[in-house]
Amino acid sequence: MTGEPRPRVGLFVTCLVDAIRPQIGFAAIELLQEAGCEVEVPQAQTCCGQPALNSGDDADTVHLARQTIAAFEGYDYVVLPSGSCAATMVHGYPELLAGDPDWAARAHAMAAKTHEITSFLADVMAFAPQGRRCDASATYHDSCSGLRELGIAAQPRALLSHVEGLEMRGLAGNDVCCGFGGTFCVKYSDISNAIANEKAEAVEATGADILLAGDLGCLMNMAGKLNRRGAKTRCFHTIEVLSGRTSGPAIGEEGAP
Amino acid sequence: MTAAAQPAFKDRAKAALADPTLKLAIDRTTGNAERKRAAALAAFPEFESARARGKAIKDHVVAHLDHYLEMFERNAIASGAQVHWAADDAEARAIVTRICLAADAKLVTRSKSMLGEEIGLPHALADAGIERVETDLAEHIIQLAGEPPSHIIWPAMHRTREQVAELFKAGHHPPPAAEDPATMVQSARIQLRAKFLNADVGISGANFLVADTGATCTVTNEGNAELTTTPPRIHIVTAGIEKIVPSTAHAFALLRLLVRSATGGEMTQYTTFHCGPKRPGDADGPEEMHIVLVDNGRTRMLANEFREMLRCIRCGACMNHCVVYRQIGGHAYGGTYPGPMGSVLTPVLDGLAASRDLPNACTMNGRCAEVCPVGIPLPTLLRGWRRRSWREGLEPSSLRAGIGIWAQFARRPRLYRLASRIGVRVMRLFGKGGWISRMPLAGGWTDYRDLPRPPGRTFMEQYRDQQKGRRQ
Numbered sequence A: 001m002t003g004e005p006r007p008r009v010g011l012f013v014t015c016l017v018d019a020i021r022p023q024i025g026f027a028a029i030e031l032l033q034e035a036g037c038e039v040e041v042p043q044a045q046t047c048c049g050q051p052a053l054n055s056g057d058d059a060d061t062v063h064l065a066r067q068t069i070a071a072f073e074g075y076d077y078v079v080l081p082s083g084s085c086a087a088t089m090v091h092g093y094p095e096l097l098a099g100d101p102d103w104a105a106r107a108h109a110m111a112a113k114t115h116e117i118t119s120f121l122a123d124v125m126a127f128a129p130q131g132r133r134c135d136a137s138a139t140y141h142d143s144c145s146g147l148r149e150l151g152i153a154a155q156p157r158a159l160l161s162h163v164e165g166l167e168m169r170g171l172a173g174n175d176v177c178c179g180f181g182g183t184f185c186v187k188y189s190d191i192s193n194a195i196a197n198e199k200a201e202a203v204e205a206t207g208a209d210i211l212l213a214g215d216l217g218c219l220m221n222m223a224g225k226l227n228r229r230g231a232k233t234r235c236f237h238t239i240e241v242l243s244g245r246t247s248g249p250a251i252g253e254e255g256a257p
Numbered sequence B: 001m002t003a004a005a006q007p008a009f010k011d012r013a014k015a016a017l018a019d020p021t022l023k024l025a026i027d028r029t030t031g032n033a034e035r036k037r038a039a040a041l042a043a044f045p046e047f048e049s050a051r052a053r054g055k056a057i058k059d060h061v062v063a064h065l066d067h068y069l070e071m072f073e074r075n076a077i078a079s080g081a082q083v084h085w086a087a088d089d090a091e092a093r094a095i096v097t098r099i100c101l102a103a104d105a106k107l108v109t110r111s112k113s114m115l116g117e118e119i120g121l122p123h124a125l126a127d128a129g130i131e132r133v134e135t136d137l138a139e140h141i142i143q144l145a146g147e148p149p150s151h152i153i154w155p156a157m158h159r160t161r162e163q164v165a166e167l168f169k170a171g172h173h174p175p176p177a178a179e180d181p182a183t184m185v186q187s188a189r190i191q192l193r194a195k196f197l198n199a200d201v202g203i204s205g206a207n208f209l210v211a212d213t214g215a216t217c218t219v220t221n222e223g224n225a226e227l228t229t230t231p232p233r234i235h236i237v238t239a240g241i242e243k244i245v246p247s248t249a250h251a252f253a254l255l256r257l258l259v260r261s262a263t264g265g266e267m268t269q270y271t272t273f274h275c276g277p278k279r280p281g282d283a284d285g286p287e288e289m290h291i292v293l294v295d296n297g298r299t300r301m302l303a304n305e306f307r308e309m310l311r312c313i314r315c316g317a318c319m320n321h322c323v324v325y326r327q328i329g330g331h332a333y334g335g336t337y338p339g340p341m342g343s344v345l346t347p348v349l350d351g352l353a354a355s356r357d358l359p360n361a362c363t364m365n366g367r368c369a370e371v372c373p374v375g376i377p378l379p380t381l382l383r384g385w386r387r388r389s390w391r392e393g394l395e396p397s398s399l400r401a402g403i404g405i406w407a408q409f410a411r412r413p414r415l416y417r418l419a420s421r422i423g424v425r426v427m428r429l430f431g432k433g434g435w436i437s438r439m440p441l442a443g444g445w446t447d448y449r450d451l452p453r454p455p456g457r458t459f460m461e462q463y464r465d466q467q468k469g470r471r472q
């Protein structure tokens, strides 16, 4: 990429990655840099506002939407390692701020340059990871918001196909919700549990060593359920595999940085 | 009351989750429906354009509802039918019972109609001392069981074959000779035959009301609607006002979507248009035909953010593809309409205070909207109810407080980072190894699954150190 200016990417790490699995954030930085981007993590970010949005609390969501837009609108792109937070920015913000003369256009502009990371790498940067190896079998769960609101399905699979040694296995009901649903999983925990159990059964039935997904919320739900059931499936965010981090601890394994 | 309504839904859901037979029954039916719909769509490449057309037809009608309803009324009257207007469920019940009582009806046969359930017709008929016989096989089953429908297409889908055999054994005289489906269906036929022929009034719903002919249209796979509506002296149709279509061609355009989405078929076995009562010289048919057009909240929806729900053609695809419905079944929803569409409609019908759990008990995964043949954005509408519920203060105070405190932090990045730093350190105290299996205030999570134990330092801490290191 000599000569051409490198696109400036603002990375929104998401609150779950920040607290529970920082290495997803570092994997994202690494991959974005490898793809030729200049990456920054704006310090004014907190949460995209999804918990408030889904609870019907518009006032707080609007505040967080404006705060996030203000923090990120100076970048060429906004990238997130989460389809559901990306969908909140791409669809939620413009809808929420549609009636606001000062903010509607800014929300649209922001939505237009916001991407979930695998779709950004594959579609925008035409990136393919080089020299990555993972000798294991893996299966992939299509997290709902990314899949249905942003059309993310082919991109992670295409990127994963460049990882040598990785054998991908189909997952029955790969596009069926895992029961996470943000606050749903604690508000209606009985129902969520029943859904998660079915998902875990499907994952176990693949016999794959690794379960992959693109949203940490869903991954935490599935990993937590699999562990409670005594399954040995290791769970990683897609970009952890793409950045070659599978030799380190999986979600819930001791020693994660 | 909110306080009372919330545990009620959760308790019903809990009971449903604890019933393995129910789960088996739901899985069989919805699993089949899902497979058949997928196959039907694969063989129907023009689905997307048909869906766009269906959506456009419904939107057009909804935008000109008064025009088409008046046209329908004119043409129905011209065909000899009598048209009644009911503003709400009570009025609809009163009109139907009045017609039955005026005809001195002792026995009423009824063909499956969700609107009849919506307006509480079964109870109204019982209160009026009129015997009611459900003629749809599934409705017959749940009538024997004394239950309401649990699905809008398969009202008895919560019952396994084995349970149905038990019901028939107890409720049929003579009981069926064997438990194979053919013998049981034959037994139901024997039970119902005399009722079909001796009924004074037949009550049906309508899938479509055709404006330019004044006809009502019913689709079934058993032919029971024909037997319900033809032999009795009086035929009463109850239908929601949103069932209107401009013409027969429009009805067929929607029918193509309805059947594929509902059962995966291309056509129903029986598609019948009723246009007025028996005419001079006709061999059979009712002497009187009454059409009761029911509003019951629909014009209210015209004017608010739930307007798109009026497109619903009651195919049931959203519930068949819903993870929540597939765990708890239809009865747990507590309203006439279950699943995603029910979670939008029940607050319209029963009030939000009584049903605020329904729009909340959804993971927002969007699969319902993906399969809806008329493109109803169900998650968006459900969010609309959550918004109202929040605005009207119906959400539990614990949730409001929780979100409120969290938002106070999220609005202040520095404070938020500090709180995260402290938070992950405190969280770590509750786990050992890589997992937390119990933590105060996290019961909703840890009762059922483990929580990954956070590493000691947040991303932001580590990132800032890294940046500092780089600058030095």
Ligand code: SF4
Pocket: B261, B311, B312, B313, B314, B315, B316, B317, B318, B319, B341, B368, B371, B372, B373, B374, B375, B376
């Ligand atoms: S909302 Fe859509 S999918 Fe659900 S019953 Fe109505 S038309 Fe069918």
